[in-house]
Amino acid sequence: MLNAFSPSLRGRGSLIHFQIEIGINTKQLSLSARQPLFNRANAVTIAQSRRSLEASLAELQVAEQDLIVRVAQAYFDVLSAQDTLTTTRANQTAIAEQLAAAKRGFTLGTATITDTREAQARYDLARAQEIAAENDLRTKRDALDQLVGRSRVQPQPLRQPVQLPDVLAPEWIEPWIDASSMLNPQVQRAQQALEVAQLETEKARAGHLPTVDLVGSVSRVQTQVNSRSATLGLQLNLPLYAGEAIQNRIQETLHLQDKARNDLD
Numbered sequence: 001m002l003n004a005f006s007p008s009l010r011g012r013g014s015l016i017h018f019q020i021e022i023g024i025n026t027k028q029l030s031l032s033a034r035q036p037l038f039n040r041a042n043a044v045t046i047a048q049s050r051r052s053l054e055a056s057l058a059e060l061q062v063a064e065q066d067l068i069v070r071v072a073q074a075y076f077d078v079l080s081a082q083d084t085l086t087t088t089r090a091n092q093t094a095i096a097e098q099l100a101a102a103k104r105g106f107t108l109g110t111a112t113i114t115d116t117r118e119a120q121a122r123y124d125l126a127r128a129q130e131i132a133a134e135n136d137l138r139t140k141r142d143a144l145d146q147l148v149g150r151s152r153v154q155p156q157p158l159r160q161p162v163q164l165p166d167v168l169a170p171e172w173i174e175p176w177i178d179a180s181s182m183l184n185p186q187v188q189r190a191q192q193a194l195e196v197a198q199l200e201t202e203k204a205r206a207g208h209l210p211t212v213d214l215v216g217s218v219s220r221v222q223t224q225v226n227s228r229s230a231t232l233g234l235q236l237n238l239p240l241y242a243g244e245a246i247q248n249r250i251q252e253t254l255h256l257q258d259k260a261r262n263d264l265d
Contacts, residue, residue: 016031016032016033016034026221026222026223027221027222027223028219028220028221028222029219029220029221030217030218030219030220031217031218031219032215032216032217032218033215033216033217034213034214034215034235035213035214035215036211036212036213036214037212037213037214037234038210038211038212039211039212039213040202040203040206040209040211041203041206041207041209041211044199044200044202044203044206045203047199048196048199048200048203051192051195051196051199052192052196054188054192055188055189055192055193055196058185058186058188058189058192059185059189061185061188062185062186062189065185067147070147071144071147071148074140074143074144074147075144075155077140077143077144078137078140078141078144078153078155079155079157079158080140081133081136081137081140081141082137084133084136084137085130085133085134085136085137088126088129088130088133089130091126091129092123092126092127092129092130095119095122095123095126096123096126098119098122098123099116099119099120099122099123101119102115102116102118102119102120103116103119141153187264190260190263190264191264193260193263193264194257194260194261194263194264196260197253197256197257197259197260197261198257200253200256200257201250201253201254201257203253204246204249204250204252204253205246205250207239207242207245207246207249208239208246209239210236210237210238210239211236211237212234212235212236212237213234213235213237214232214233214234214235215231215232215233215234215235216230216231216232216233217229217230217231218230
């Protein structure tokens with residue numbers, strides 16, 4: 001009868017393997033460890049992870065800026081719809097006074113029935129425009145409430161007079177172009193994607209390189225005669241022939257690298 005317990009621990013390329021075997025008259029305890037000393041593919045993978053993190057942060061910034069733009073657009077849409085409704089109601093009030101004057105004129109005999117009906121038609125049109133403006137304002141408010149996650153949001157009007165910072169009105173357009181080419185998060189994300197693709201090509205080429213590991217083991221066997229052993233050494237792995245797999249992988253990564261460069265451009 002033999003019972004075995006064999007867990008393994010990994011961390012940053014290291015591997016620690018612990019094994020216990022218990023038999024009827026035998027107990028064996030062994031511990032082995034492996035620490036990479038040179039592995040170019042692993043180093044490139046770590047660099048890729050860092051670039052991917054930076055790309056993810058840039059993508060998060062893109063989402064944040066998109067949210068800012070959508071909230072601002074919904075904010076100003078509500079203000080614009082409020083102004084439109086105010087103007088429509090003022091126009092309706094003026095037309096209502098014209099309708100009342102036309103009715104009084106018709107009663108006194110100074111206006112014709114045609115004038116009264118034309119005034120009534122203009123009033124009905126103004127009323128329809130008011131209803132449309134109210135519906136539009138309600139729709140714009142619902143859109144803003146959905147974005148901010150609250151109901152019945154009341155946007156504050158702009159302070160009068162409106163004064164924009166001087167930085168928003170430069171004399172030349174070139175500083176804006178330079179800033180966008182360096183600070184735009186979409187450009188930064190594409191730049192990180194290109195660097196990840198370049199590192200992928202470097203990792204594919206590392207398939208031709210050897211790897212060096214530091215390996216060691218300690219074991220103890222308890223039987224009628226106890227024995228111990230320990231080893232420590234270097235292990236060199238040198239790829240000799242992998243068909244055309246590595247070359248084909250390099251060609252694939254080069255094409256993906258060109259695509260990432262085109263996306264950046």
